[in-house]
Amino acid sequence: QKEVEQNSGPLSVPEGAIASLNCTYSDRGSQSFFWYRQYSGKSPELIMFIYSNGDKEDGRFTAQLNKASQYVSLLIRDSQPSDSATYLCAVETDSWGKFQFGAGTQVVVTP
């Protein structure tokens, strides 16, 4: 069983629609969760992080965390072609900042 699981996609989303990305994790003790965006051949860049159960909004992005269900999600509202990328879920698994990543979900926003 993978420790951090994401749907690989591709997730095809019409421009202007909402993209919904999911991530589940196995380590119940995990406390911090990060969403990174990676364009092809580029470095991963942070979109959002979340520590507490519930929703956290930043512009067009909303992260949702449910620790009881070991589930974290990312919503992208009003999707734009520039949002086409691979989205990586990273779970911090210890107090030293060690990340476990999911395999990433490829998002394709179609005009």
Added chain:
Amino acid sequence: EAGVTQFPSHSVIEKGQTVTLRCDPISGHDNLYWYRRVMGKEIKFLLHFVKESKQDESGMPNNRFLAERTGGTYSTLKVQPAELEDSGVYFCASSQGLAGVEQYFGPGTRLTVT
């Protein structure tokens, strides 16, 4: 502020050869992490430096991999001798602070072992 830089961007070597990858973290970042992504798989943790000390090297595949961070600045990751399964993208990341903070990633070094 300069980001995390890695050199080279791409390396092609033959099985049995040696390769050294370099990472320059963001200035002032004490924490430096190495990760690797093998094709089709997720990014996996290799090791973590705090300044010049190895905090966690539990992800290092075997003793053909040697990481150093002399002086607590840049880091090198040497693979000797390289094997076919070492091919992948090697990422370096740095952070200021530990748990719950952003790690800034470099662009990666794509290593191809033939």
